Amino acid sequence: MALLANWYDLRDLGNPVARLIEALQDAGLSGGWIFAITGLLGAIGILSFVGVAAVIDIWIERRLIARIQVRRGPNRAGPFGLLQPIADAIKLIQKEALQPDAADGIMFTLAPIVIFIPAILAFAVLPWGEHMILADLNVGVLFILALGSTTTIIIFMAGYASNNKFALLGSMRVIAMLISYELPTVLALLGVVLFASTMSLSGIVAFQETHWVWLIFLQPLAFLIFLLGSTAELGRTPADIAEAESEIVAGFHIEYSGMKFGLFYAVELVNVVAVSAIIATLFLGGWWTFGLETFVPGWMIFIGKLYAVYFIFIWFRGTLPRFRVDQLMAFAWKVLLPLSIVNVLLVALEVFIWTEYELSAGLVLPIFGIVNFALAGALIVGFGKAMTRNMERFPKRPRLVADIDVPLPEPSTG
Amino acid sequence: MPTATTPMAGADLAERITAAVPDAVREVTGDTILITPEKLTDVAQFLHDDRDIDARFLNALSGVDRYDYFEVVYHLSSLAHNHSLVLKVRADHDNPEVPSVVGVWQGANLQEREAYDLLGIQFSGHPNLKRMLLWEGFPGHPLRKDFMSLQGGLSPGLRRFPKEDPEQWGGEFRAD
Amino acid sequence: MPIKAEPLVVNIGPQHPSTHGVFRMRVTLDGELITDAEMVIGYLHRSMEKLAEERTWTQNIPFTDRMDYLAAMTGNFAYCITVERLAGIEVPERAEYLRVIFAELQRIASHAMANGTFVNDCGAWQTPLLYMFKEREKILDLFEMTCGARLTLNYMRIGGVAFDIPDEFMPQLKGLVDELPDRFDEYDQLLVDNEILLMRSRDIGVLSAEQAMNASLSGPMLRGSGVAWDVRKGDPYGIYDRFEFDIPVGHNGDCFDRFMVRMAEVRQSLRIIKQAMKQLPPGKICADVPLNFRPPEGEIYSRIESPKGELGYYLVSDGGPFPYRFHVRSPSLINLSALKDMVVGQTVADAIVTLGSIDINVGEVDR
Numbered sequence: 001m002a003l004l005a006n007w008y009d010l011r012d013l014g015n016p017v018a019r020l021i022e023a024l025q026d027a028g029l030s031g032g033w034i035f036a037i038t039g040l041l042g043a044i045g046i047l048s049f050v051g052v053a054a055v056i057d058i059w060i061e062r063r064l065i066a067r068i069q070v071r072r073g074p075n076r077a078g079p080f081g082l083l084q085p086i087a088d089a090i091k092l093i094q095k096e097a098l099q100p101d102a103a104d105g106i107m108f109t110l111a112p113i114v115i116f117i118p119a120i121l122a123f124a125v126l127p128w129g130e131h132m133i134l135a136d137l138n139v140g141v142l143f144i145l146a147l148g149s150t151t152t153i154i155i156f157m158a159g160y161a162s163n164n165k166f167a168l169l170g171s172m173r174v175i176a177m178l179i180s181y182e183l184p185t186v187l188a189l190l191g192v193v194l195f196a197s198t199m200s201l202s203g204i205v206a207f208q209e210t211h212w213v214w215l216i217f218l219q220p221l222a223f224l225i226f227l228l229g230s231t232a233e234l235g236r237t238p239a240d241i242a243e244a245e246s247e248i249v250a251g252f253h254i255e256y257s258g259m260k261f262g263l264f265y266a267v268e269l270v271n272v273v274a275v276s277a278i279i280a281t282l283f284l285g286g287w288w289t290f291g292l293e294t295f296v297p298g299w300m301i302f303i304g305k306l307y308a309v310y311f312i313f314i315w316f317r318g319t320l321p322r323f324r325v326d327q328l329m330a331f332a333w334k335v336l337l338p339l340s341i342v343n344v345l346l347v348a349l350e351v352f353i354w355t356e357y358e359l360s361a362g363l364v365l366p367i368f369g370i371v372n373f374a375l376a377g378a379l380i381v382g383f384g385k386a387m388t389r390n391m392e393r394f395p396k397r398p399r400l401v402a403d404i405d406v407p408l409p410e411p412s413t414g
Numbered sequence: 415m416p417t418a419t420t421p422m423a424g425a426d427l428a429e430r431i432t433a434a435v436p437d438a439v440r441e442v443t444g445d446t447i448l449i450t451p452e453k454l455t456d457v458a459q460f461l462h463d464d465r466d467i468d469a470r471f472l473n474a475l476s477g478v479d480r481y482d483y484f485e486v487v488y489h490l491s492s493l494a495h496n497h498s499l500v501l502k503v504r505a506d507h508d509n510p511e512v513p514s515v516v517g518v519w520q521g522a523n524l525q526e527r528e529a530y531d532l533l534g535i536q537f538s539g540h541p542n543l544k545r546m547l548l549w550e551g552f553p554g555h556p557l558r559k560d561f562m563s564l565q566g567g568l569s570p571g572l573r574r575f576p577k578e579d580p581e582q583w584g585g586e587f588r589a590d
Numbered sequence: 591m592p593i594k595a596e597p598l599v600v601n602i603g604p605q606h607p608s609t610h611g612v613f614r615m616r617v618t619l620d621g622e623l624i625t626d627a628e629m630v631i632g633y634l635h636r637s638m639e640k641l642a643e644e645r646t647w648t649q650n651i652p653f654t655d656r657m658d659y660l661a662a663m664t665g666n667f668a669y670c671i672t673v674e675r676l677a678g679i680e681v682p683e684r685a686e687y688l689r690v691i692f693a694e695l696q697r698i699a700s701h702a703m704a705n706g707t708f709v710n711d712c713g714a715w716q717t718p719l720l721y722m723f724k725e726r727e728k729i730l731d732l733f734e735m736t737c738g739a740r741l742t743l744n745y746m747r748i749g750g751v752a753f754d755i756p757d758e759f760m761p762q763l764k765g766l767v768d769e770l771p772d773r774f775d776e777y778d779q780l781l782v783d784n785e786i787l788l789m790r791s792r793d794i795g796v797l798s799a800e801q802a803m804n805a806s807l808s809g810p811m812l813r814g815s816g817v818a819w820d821v822r823k824g825d826p827y828g829i830y831d832r833f834e835f836d837i838p839v840g841h842n843g844d845c846f847d848r849f850m851v852r853m854a855e856v857r858q859s860l861r862i863i864k865q866a867m868k869q870l871p872p873g874k875i876c877a878d879v880p881l882n883f884r885p886p887e888g889e890i891y892s893r894i895e896s897p898k899g900e901l902g903y904y905l906v907s908d909g910g911p912f913p914y915r916f917h918v919r920s921p922s923l924i925n926l927s928a929l930k931d932m933v934v935g936q937t938v939a940d941a942i943v944t945l946g947s948i949d950i951n952v953g954e955v956d957r
Contacts, residue, residue, distance in 0.1 A: 417824065417826075418824075418825050418826060419824060419825035470800075470803050470804065471803050471806060472806045473806070473891065473893065473900065473902060473919060474891060474902050474904055474917070474919035476891075476904040476915070476917040476919075477917075478906055478914075478915045478917075479915075487889075487891075487904065489891045489902070489904070489919075493803065493817065493819045493824070496824055496825070500891070519804060519805075519806060520801075520804045520805040520806070520927055520928065521804065521805045521806020521807070521924055521927045522806075523927055524923055524924060524926065524927050525806075525923075525924065528923070532639065532640075545632075546631060546632060547631065547632040547635040547956055547957075548632060548635065549632070556637060556640050557639060557640055557643075561640075
């Protein structure tokens, strides 16, 4: 059996599946059945990854945040506290899932379940390895962006159905924020798509492989915009205004308890993993790493990159204060949007020059990279200065006075 | 150059107050000036506005139950001149009422509410004279010396919380 | 056509992560803008003023711990100094120095807590708070070493302090005083140069000097608004006239200024501690005050500069063993006077930041 002979070939889990398809074809199954069986296998694989990742991520996030905050983090359940997420899950399942009287029952119950759908679907189009891709959509980028925006509706559903004022405030903030941040993220990815001239995620990875470059080196500005934009879309610090623990307590999921809350908590982590995976694919070469993938299985590299990006998100969370709602909107509309438009124009120009004059990639890509880096640096510094200019009116340090000094009021005239 | 806050001489200050607001001063004991309640707001305004006295800072407003009467003590100071002065106002024990000085010092707002809450002194003209630390309908005013002997009150030896009268607070428990 | 929206009344508190205890603010919202705000307090009212009237002068000292439980030393200090002034008790030199050292350490601990929670209210997910906790913990260790307690210290007595410092105290304090400036430099880098924090707190909750004085604000609130006033300078109590230090004064009177004033005060407190450590004389630590002592008949108002502001005690004695009237001018309560002025017209997020910058302690607000 060819299938079993190569079962240990873990470099690309696509290989055994290909063997399986061959075997099934030999057995005389129709294409539809083969499609169903392989699809099911892939789905099981992705779901198990997502399930395990969500559990591990809780531990990783709590441990890392604890290290940042000079604490130890969970360290009681199991070795290094590894069983803590499982203990948490058991506790959450045991708890009563309360539902407010005035809540809209169906929507209230449905929201934490439905919110998982876009989070998991995003994994289907990601290339885990050279052949490890469940659905190689030729509009993969569009698909991912579309999924990202559906989350808005579900979050609003949860907040509105809770019939709680804080939840309503939270979900209104989510709507405003997500809609604002859709634009810059889409435009940022447009730059990538223009360069690769394909919307297929595997095609973008193939582009990076062909030209021996990660797109982050060609598109630093798009990377930053997408990173910041997706921070906002994920609702993580510094843009966690939807949950805003110190302001509106927990925002849209304030009324959820028990495993319903657990689902929201888990989906937040799954979303972070999904976005990290997208960034790893689009900007960091996915499974491809300058030849390293010949020694290490591509999907391991991919997961490694994914967690490297995830670490950035954790780092953000452990370090930064939160924006106010209007400041966050202003940041999207006044900074990210112009920057992303400039980026798209620049990329279009570069791609035009590249294709029109039929220049060799080895010559133009380094130049484009340098130009883009320089421009990104200049734009970021310029916008940063412009945004905080008003804040620098006064010196930051208080003035030191050696003796009491209280002025009398101006004498009133009349 | 360490300095210290000097208390203003009571007699001198009383003269100045009398010059500005006639018949306001009832008594001067040491540095403390007793004001007639009717003239309190005028005196407060004068002390606040006068540039030599400049009592723009109300340190503390305290009510005291003196059995026969209530006393409201205003500790004022000028941060610019670094001097302090003490005003007192007396109110009848059965129906204590003192004009509010919130119009002059905003800082009196919460302190007057506190004095009203705990001592039952009515500050007429206060914009929002509601109970602050206790709930509406709490029987009596606890810092009064006769609180223990109030009807339904806490009697020594019988360690019981004062009976709450649902009639008084509309049968609904609300803290505001 | 303007869209007409129904005002939304939201209770922020009493159970809310950012109300520093059980403070409740009932705000009326138009969208996210606050159109009206009313504070509701009293959830932690423990009738201390009434209870104190039935306890002896000495027995009242533990109450002062439990008012501002984050700054128990200064609470003790204010009460003891007031009773001493009322009764005319001389405090031994060594006790005066110990009081200053501990009061300033307490100020650092309280300001660390205030700044940590303030940045937490700005949305930093607990990191600065825990850093500040780390420093506070070292100070609490010193307290524990001296008087066995960490939070409710009950350390000062009428006429001095309860215990002398142990031998290990001075080396450890010296280590701490040398280390803290470096630590606070680190936090400066993390927090002060942070654009998000600046954007969140600059021009938020602005109070002019005149407004601040009119609302009887004190402490960092008053200094943040640009009034260079500090009871330690203006009306030195104890031996504060022997130390050199500066008053940090804000420029704009907003939340950021208050935050920065607190950051700067920590360094000034360290300066005072360094001087006090050098000058600490040997000798008695407590004057001989009888346990059942009765101050003469009279009344007194005296204040000190607590971390929160001007902490004053108005004590009336009728010559008996109990205070006739025990009134606390609690800075936390009175600093809330201007809350409504500050928050109306802001968003909910700003209101939380503003409340955080006031640095209330509900134990002291409600007493």
